[in-house]
Amino acid sequence: MNLGERLLKGDRRACARLITMLENNDDQAINILKDLYKHSGNAYVIGITGAPGSGKSTLTDKIAKEFRKKGKKVGILAIDPTSPFTGGAILGDRIRMNDLTLDKNVFIRSMGTRGSLGGMSRATWGAVKVLDIFGMDYIFIETVGVGQSEVDIVKIADTVLMVMVPNLGDDIQAIKAGIMEIADVFAINKSDLDGADRTKLEIEMNLDLSDQKEYRPPVVKVSARQSENIGELVDKLMEHRKYLEDTGKIVERRKKNIRLEIMKLAEEEFMRLIMNKALGENLLEDLVNNVVLKEMDPYTAKDRLIELIKE
Amino acid sequence: MNLGERLLKGDRRACARLITMLENNDDQAINILKDLYKHSGNAYVIGITGAPGSGKSTLTDKIAKEFRKKGKKVGILAIDPTSPFTGGAILGDRIRMNDLTLDKNVFIRSMGTRGSLGGMSRATWGAVKVLDIFGMDYIFIETVGVGQSEVDIVKIADTVLMVMVPNLGDDIQAIKAGIMEIADVFAINKSDLDGADRTKLEIEMNLDLSDQKEYRPPVVKVSARQSENIGELVDKLMEHRKYLEDTGKIVERRKKNIRLEIMKLAEEEFMRLIMNKALGENLLEDLVNNVVLKEMDPYTAKDRLIELIKE
Numbered sequence A, B: 001m002n003l004g005e006r007l008l009k010g011d012r013r014a015c016a017r018l019i020t021m022l023e024n025n026d027d028q029a030i031n032i033l034k035d036l037y038k039h040s041g042n043a044y045v046i047g048i049t050g051a052p053g054s055g056k057s058t059l060t061d062k063i064a065k066e067f068r069k070k071g072k073k074v075g076i077l078a079i080d081p082t083s084p085f086t087g088g089a090i091l092g093d094r095i096r097m098n099d100l101t102l103d104k105n106v107f108i109r110s111m112g113t114r115g116s117l118g119g120m121s122r123a124t125w126g127a128v129k130v131l132d133i134f135g136m137d138y139i140f141i142e143t144v145g146v147g148q149s150e151v152d153i154v155k156i157a158d159t160v161l162m163v164m165v166p167n168l169g170d171d172i173q174a175i176k177a178g179i180m181e182i183a184d185v186f187a188i189n190k191s192d193l194d195g196a197d198r199t200k201l202e203i204e205m206n207l208d209l210s211d212q213k214e215y216r217p218p219v220v221k222v223s224a225r226q227s228e229n230i231g232e233l234v235d236k237l238m239e240h241r242k243y244l245e246d247t248g249k250i251v252e253r254r255k256k257n258i259r260l261e262i263m264k265l266a267e268e269e270f271m272r273l274i275m276n277k278a279l280g281e282n283l284l285e286d287l288v289n290n291v292v293l294k295e296m297d298p299y300t301a302k303d304r305l306i307e308l309i310k311e
Helices: A003-008 A012-023 A027-039 A056-069 A119-134 A148-155 A170-182 A196-209 A230-247 A249-280 A283-292 A298-310 B003-008 B012-023 B027-039 B056-069 B119-134 B148-155 B170-182 B196-209 B230-247 B249-280 B283-292 B298-310
Strands: A044-050 A074-079 A106-111 A138-144 A159-164 A185-188 A219-221 B044-050 B074-079 B106-111 B138-144 B159-164 B185-188 B219-221
Touching (some): A003 A012, A012 A119, A027 A119, A044 A056, A056 A138, A119 A138, A119 A249, A148 A249, A219 A230, A298 B027, B003 B012, B003 B119, B012 B027, B012 B106, B012 B119, B044 B056, B044 B148, B056 B074, B148 B170, B148 B249, B159 B230, B185 B196, B185 B230, B196 B219, B230 B249, B249 B298, B283 B298
Parallel strands (some): A044 A159, A185 A219, B044 B138, B159 B185
């Protein structure tokens, strides 16, 4: 039986193997996903993002447990921002030492990518498909909410949970502000700390200003470490799902996500094409040398590269 | 006199106008930079990055003042991470209320971009050229050190200063670890806080592990707010410049930077091409619909888009 068939039958090792292949940019994994794509679409994808230090991992684990109580199969993808220089995952492969890892209806994976351009999105989105075909009911993508590519990764979720925390510095709050628009549900974690009510108020005020009319993202105070209010948070996640499904907006949303994915896949492929061609023919080095010598400007050099791809 | 000629003559308003045009993706500004590119290359570019809340802005101002004391003309580009959803700059146009703004040999500019794909890099790199041609001796690019695109922006500097701060959370330190490799000089700001020596030790230990042999990035404890040790920090920045120039490595470095710039410009242009073509012919929507209906997988849809560009 080949890897794809094994995945369809719910073979755990095939699932792990395929995700590793995706991390390594192995095109064979993509070919398998092409064949199996029609079997995907059953899982519901929840993106979990927030500032560094907001306790996303602990909260994700607690939410996953709530879904397990409901009898749902759960996949967790924890995305490590990859160092663009060493190619290694920054946070390392965090092993979650808890009872979730022993549950065979849970699949947890830390993912880093090997420093390829755009590779993190491609690998993550591929891994979501793998877990979907593998038979998970809910898939959580957990990622640090900073930077365009991290935001892109989580944007393809059906529901996005934004984890806030009281009393972070102004600068950090400002960064979060930039991705507030993608949140469908807000959790204020560590809400036993002073300032939780103020943070809730600030978010609510921001929401008052927004022009989303039909659906207003709820703001839930929780404490992941003390397992407080996790049930209520999960209810809110489910309510968002119900809203999307009842209004038919789920189709609109998935279209938007697929559009983004296709565009990003094309972007990455293009960069690979250009690298292969330009490096193969030594053209890139010639262009760089011309620009260094001021015989050409970088904009004209860029035009030459584009022409090369069109040939 | 046209804008380009005015810029060459050191006209401040032409300089400001061109940067605004770059922010707005106005191709006329690019055409002017193409013509004037041969007049660039005199400025030395210093990238300043670090975790949110590390006090980069204050430190940048203090460093700029040191260079002013040496009689150098100074440009400062403070990059605001842009919200990809509203298109607005997250931090707002921070106005620096200090004596630097009154100094006609200083040009300070907060930059955001209008939500275009890859637009932030293009606008920033263009603005560096504008300030260079305008006649600045030193140009500082200040940006939050999180996320791939932010790292890209600062990578094109001749010297990169990484601003650390004692006692940030582990998660934040980890993110910083991912961009430690690009630092040529480390500053530990707020070094009157407990833990500054420990942070210095941690950085030094990290540097011990690195395989950079010839040049070892120095680690300088400073306090931007109290103007402590800024002179020493500037000396270290100058020593790195001297090292690059004495060894001839400056050429290598600028080649690397130009290579990155050309690639990124090509990437952005490609995305624009694809958007225009695919949207114009309604192809993207057809592909998205096919994928939603599982009649096509996203990888095949991506291949179709690539073919379109090659036509």
